[in-house]
Amino acid sequence: MAYFDVPEIEYTRYSNRQLAAVPLAVLAVALIVLSGSFLVYGTPVPLGMDFAGGTELTVQTTTPEGEIGSAFEEPPESVTGTGSSNEYIIQFSSTDSQALNEQAESNLEQNGDSAIVQSVSSTSASFGQESQRTAMIGLVVAFVGMSAIAFLLFRTFVPSIAIVISAFSDLMIPLAFMRLAGIPLSLGTVAGLLMLIGYSVDSDILLNNHVLRRSGDFYESTARAMRTGVTMTVTSMAAMLVMAVSAYIFGIGLLASIGIILFVGLAADLMNTYMLNLSLLRWYKFEGVRS
Numbered sequence: 001m002a003y004f005d006v007p008e009i010e011y012t013r014y015s016n017r018q019l020a021a022v023p024l025a026v027l028a029v030a031l032i033v034l035s036g037s038f039l040v041y042g043t044p045v046p047l048g049m050d051f052a053g054g055t056e057l058t059v060q061t062t063t064p065e066g067e068i069g070s071a072f073e074e075p076p077e078s079v080t081g082t083g084s085s086n087e088y089i090i091q092f093s094s095t096d097s098q099a100l101n102e103q104a105e106s107n108l109e110q111n112g113d114s115a116i117v118q119s120v121s122s123t124s125a126s127f128g129q130e131s132q133r134t135a136m137i138g139l140v141v142a143f144v145g146m147s148a149i150a151f152l153l154f155r156t157f158v159p160s161i162a163i164v165i166s167a168f169s170d171l172m173i174p175l176a177f178m179r180l181a182g183i184p185l186s187l188g189t190v191a192g193l194l195m196l197i198g199y200s201v202d203s204d205i206l207l208n209n210h211v212l213r214r215s216g217d218f219y220e221s222t223a224r225a226m227r228t229g230v231t232m233t234v235t236s237m238a239a240m241l242v243m244a245v246s247a248y249i250f251g252i253g254l255l256a257s258i259g260i261i262l263f264v265g266l267a268a269d270l271m272n273t274y275m276l277n278l279s280l281l282r283w284y285k286f287e288g289v290r291s
Contacts (some may be wrong), residue, residue: 016282016283018077020280022271025172027169027172030169034172034179046182047185048185050131051132051135051185053128054093055094055095055100055120055122056121058118059116059117060116061086061104061108061110062086062110063115068088072090072102072107073099074092074094076090080251084251097120107170107212109224120176133188139171139174139190139193146197147167150201150205152202159208159284165277166277167200169272177261181260184257186257188254188258196262196266196269199265199269200272203229206225207225207226211285222274233266233269240259241259241260244258244260245257
């Protein structure tokens with residue numbers, strides 16, 4: 001396995017409070033964004049059609065993209081090109097798919113003729129709420145399961161809670177980014193968040209295992225863990241960024257959203273693992289009382 005040339009950070013120059021201050025401040029900002037969004041909009045992050053309900057049309061039309069919205073009585077939530085010539089995905093909050101289909105065929109054009117509606121899908125609000133509840137339960141179960149594994153592996157409070165706090169922050173920061181960037185929560189983006197839990201646990205357990213169970217002093221063990229962990233995380237970030245850019249160019253909105261969410265989450269994981277988690281481990285190793 002190839003490794004990046006990861007520079008050794010002089011952790012002795014920084015106190016534990018200094019190391020933890022930055023990731024905790026970023027987490028606090030993320031929680032403020034999510035809390036404010038909940039108070040203003042009723043949800044911490046914008047909900048996609050999977051969870052809020054609505055209708056999606058895939059239409060082939062020569063009508064300019066900027067004029068598509070005016071063809072409908074209800075303004076669409078979004079109009080997105082698919083990457084194919086003159087093909088667009090139009091999403092609405094309304095579930096009256098028949099009326100929207102008729103308006104598309106009547107008011108949009110395709111080379112002088114009526115537009116071609118290639119597909120219509122509709123999700124009721126009640127079904128969307130049920131999907132939302134199921135997805136949230138899945139996230140909670142995955143997080144609780146991850147926490148239980150951390151406590152079973154290390155059997156001590158501070159190293160285990162360090163993993164849990166880092167993983168929690170790794171989820172909150174991308175969720176806040178989704179609100180700021182207007183990326184809706186959907187079944188696809190929930191899958192990306194579940195992947196983040198796995199990435200977070202992997203890097204945090206790697207660090208904890210090197211520091212607590214391998215030979216060598218604290219800083220030597222940290223350097224070894226960073227050599228492997230940073231290589232894996234940066235490689236994954238590069239792959240996610242390439243996927244996001246490629247998907248955006250080809251008009252695959254869901255893959256672009258998943259890629260950018262994972263990129264942001266992995267960047268947060270680097271910060272949380274090697275600043276927040278490490279500060280707690282160092283306190284535990286040199287100042288804390290082992291239980």
